Amino acid sequence: MDPILAFADWLVYGVFGYEAGTHAGDAINFFVYDVIKIFILLMSMIFLVSYIRTYITPEKARKFLGERTGIQYNLMAAMVGVVTPFCSCSSVPIFIGFVGAGVPLGVTFSFLITSPMVNEAAVAVLGGSIGWAATAVYVISGVLIGTFGGYIIGKLKLEHLVEDFVYKTFIGEGLDPETMAWQERKDWAWGETRDIVLKVWPYILIGVGVGAIFHGYAPEGIMAEYAGKENLFAVPVAVGLGVPLYSNVMGLIPIAESLIGKGLPVGTALAFLMSVTALSLPELIILKKVLKPKLIMYFVAIVTTGIIITGYIFNLIL
Numbered sequence: 177m178d179p180i181l182a183f184a185d186w187l188v189y190g191v192f193g194y195e196a197g198t199h200a201g202d203a204i205n206f207f208v209y210d211v212i213k214i215f216i217l218l219m220s221m222i223f224l225v226s227y228i229r230t231y232i233t234p235e236k237a238r239k240f241l242g243e244r245t246g247i248q249y250n251l252m253a254a255m256v257g258v259v260t261p262f263c264s265c266s267s268v269p270i271f272i273g274f275v276g277a278g279v280p281l282g283v284t285f286s287f288l289i290t291s292p293m294v295n296e297a298a299v300a301v302l303g304g305s306i307g308w309a310a311t312a313v314y315v316i317s318g319v320l321i322g323t324f325g326g327y328i329i330g331k332l333k334l335e336h337l338v339e340d341f342v343y344k345t346f347i348g349e350g351l352d353p354e355t356m357a358w359q360e361r362k363d364w365a366w367g368e369t370r371d372i373v374l375k376v377w378p379y380i381l382i383g384v385g386v387g388a389i390f391h392g393y394a395p396e397g398i399m400a401e402y403a404g405k406e407n408l409f410a411v412p413v414a415v416g417l418g419v420p421l422y423s424n425v426m427g428l429i430p431i432a433e434s435l436i437g438k439g440l441p442v443g444t445a446l447a448f449l450m451s452v453t454a455l456s457l458p459e460l461i462i463l464k465k466v467l468k469p470k471l472i473m474y475f476v477a478i479v480t481t482g483i484i485i486t487g488y489i490f491n492l493i494l
Contacts, residue, residue, distance in 0.1 A: 180216075184209040203392025210384045214269075215373070221269045222372050226365035230353055247327045250286040253279075254322035257290030258315075267291045268462050272372065275342050282330015289479055290322030293454045306432075306442065313490060314446055321454075321482035328478055329471075337471035341375060375465060382461050410444045411487035415480060418451030443490025450483045 184205050188194050194201035257267075267288050274284040294315055302311040356364075432449045436442055455476060463472055 180212050181209055199392045203388045207384055207388035214380055217269060219369055221273055223365050223369045226368035227361055230356055230361040230364055245280055249283045250323045250326045253283045253286035254290040254319045257287045257322055258294045272342055280330055281335050282326045285329045286322045286326025289325050289454055290318055293450055294318035310442055317486040325478045325482055334471050337468040339466055342466055380462055384458055411447050411484050414444045414448040415451040415483055418448045419455045420457045441491045443487040446490055447483050447487030455479055
């Protein structure tokens with residue numbers, strides 16, 4: 177059993193006395209679990225990336241990474257996202273590390289879009305739930321949305337809409353990557369980790385808190401009622417209902433399967449799944465500390481359009 181989940185269960189259901197399966201119990205359990213998980217990932221990834229950066233001069237990094245433009249690199253980043261099973265909020269620390277390391281913004285967005293939407297575990301579960309043909313279309317669609325979404329963002333030249341602290345120099349003043357001792361590298365990496373975490377932690381708590389409320393209290397029946405097969409605008413409605421919610425793709429698959437069983441078209445249900453995983457409100461709240469509002473609007477508009485188109489295509493071919 178996941179040790180973090182075991183701790184969250186013990187704390188919420190054992191110590192606090194909430195009952196499993198209740199709205200309040202599920203919401204608080206979700207909050208405790210995700211806050212711990214995200215902070216562990218955030219600190220681990222920032223420390224690792226920061227430590228590696230102490231071995232690389234800014235000139236070498238920018239020369240190597242700055243040349244990585246072209247849609248093939250967006251595709252590569254999207255494929256990396258497929259094999260890194262993070263939820264939308266957990267992908268943000270990786271996004272910060274990539275941008276800070278000099279990876280082009282559009283390429284980094286391809287990872288950010290695809291990572292929470294598609295992973296190998298989800299593929300296995302989806303295949304058993306909705307069939308392998310629908311699963312293949314879902315995976316290809318997710319990769320394409322990530323690839324072209326990131327490519328479009330890269331072409332728009334929006335680097336100035338990223339907060340300045342993300343574009344940090346690779347090493348601090350007076351430090352030389354050629355001569356730094358192990359302890360200096362570790363201390364510098366820890367300092368970077370501490371500084372970034374102190375900047376983003378309130379947004380993480382707010383974002384996960386919003387997600388926990390929706391996770392515990394949002395009624396599943398609202399989807400079947402407002403996004404049924406008779407509604408021509410069912411796909412946009414499903415996407416609009418999905419964005420405020422927050423869950424990883426594995427947690428959404430049973431809900432998507434249930435909605436399909438209640439008569440919701442496959443494309444509408446999977447568009448809902450995509451919107452929850454790739455465009456959750458908690459993720460956008462956290463990104464608010466990293467990106468300026470205009471860039472977040474571009475991100476949401478591009479990904480939403482891709483998901484809506486995909487949902488309609490799903491409904492036509494499945």
